Amino acid sequence: MLLSMTGYGRASGSWNEKTIMVEVRSLNSKYSDLRLRCSQNLREKEAELRKLVTDFAKRGKLEMSIDITSHAGDDEFGLNIPLFKRYFEALQGLSSEFDYQDQTLMSAILRLPNVAASSEGEMSKEEWSAILGVIKEALDNFQQFRRQEGAATAEDLTLRVNTISDLLEKVSPHEQDRIGAIRDRLYRSLEENLGKDRVDESRFEQEVLFYLEKMDINEEKMRLAQHCQYFLEVLDNSKEAKGRKLSFISQEIGREINTLGAKAYSSNIQRLVVGMKDELEKIKEQTANIV
Numbered sequence: 001m002l003l004s005m006t007g008y009g010r011a012s013g014s015w016n017e018k019t020i021m022v023e024v025r026s027l028n029s030k031y032s033d034l035r036l037r038c039s040q041n042l043r044e045k046e047a048e049l050r051k052l053v054t055d056f057a058k059r060g061k062l063e064m065s066i067d068i069t070s071h072a073g074d075d076e077f078g079l080n081i082p083l084f085k086r087y088f089e090a091l092q093g094l095s096s097e098f099d100y101q102d103q104t105l106m107s108a109i110l111r112l113p114n115v116a117a118s119s120e121g122e123m124s125k126e127e128w129s130a131i132l133g134v135i136k137e138a139l140d141n142f143q144q145f146r147r148q149e150g151a152a153t154a155e156d157l158t159l160r161v162n163t164i165s166d167l168l169e170k171v172s173p174h175e176q177d178r179i180g181a182i183r184d185r186l187y188r189s190l191e192e193n194l195g196k197d198r199v200d201e202s203r204f205e206q207e208v209l210f211y212l213e214k215m216d217i218n219e220e221k222m223r224l225a226q227h228c229q230y231f232l233e234v235l236d237n238s239k240e241a242k243g244r245k246l247s248f249i250s251q252e253i254g255r256e257i258n259t260l261g262a263k264a265y266s267s268n269i270q271r272l273v274v275g276m277k278d279e280l281e282k283i284k285e286q287t288a289n290i291v
Contacts, residue, residue: 004149009142015130026060243290
């Protein structure tokens with residue numbers, strides 16, 4: 001099971017003569033961050049709402065909007081007239097001072113905080129229970145969206161890790177060729193600089209062994225294969241939050257690929273390493289969007 005950090009969920013419901021609309025969306029982020037937009041009478045529940053959403057989502061840059069529309073009419077609406085007058089007088093004075101006329105002044109004031117608000121008063125337990133039910137439905141839809149995205153991501157990651165493993169298997173046939181190539185290159189260099197008659201065969205073999213030790217990539221191949229296998233095991237386990245772990249494993253995969261390239265001494269192996277790096281970059285892009 002894999003969860004994408006990108007998601008969207010929406011739900012609606014009703015209570016008495018009110019319509020409740022909840023929307024949740026998220027983007028990828030290293031941490032959990034929630035931007036909440038709701039009516040003033042829900043502010044007393046803000047801490048509870050934040051904990052509910054962040055615990056549910058686990059990770060991501062989250063946005064939630066809760067819109068409650070009343071069908072009761074004007075009796076549900078309140079205007080803070082003293083505050084409106086203070087805003088109007090102050091802004092009208094500034095308009096006169098700067099000789100600026102704005103026909104939208106009144107509508108702009110109505111959008112300022114606490115000028116226009118619901119006159120509902122304290123929220124009842126029944127209303128809060130109805131709102132909470134719609135929120136949970138929206139979160140369920142949001143989670144379903146992330147699971148669908150996560151399933152597609154898991155399929156792509158599996159393909160790319162297996163591609164790295166396939167490229168790794170193609171390294172072995174080129175290992176023996178590079179040993180012969182380095183032996184011939186060293187021997188030609190000694191002949192050109194010292195002359196064929198002055199080449200110490202015993203010393204030459206020691207130098208070849210020294211280079212062979214530096215060129216040995218068996219440990220890197222073994223560790224890379226183990227990291228790829230571990231990546232797939234974590235990908236397939238039942239835990240939902242595993243983006244950070246997969247990211248750490250991909251870093252270890254990258255470390256072994258880089259070492260393999262540095263010790264290759266073979267154009268054929270280098271081409272395989274470039275292919276591995278290309279797949280790894282795409283893996284890193286995907287793991288950055290996993291919960």
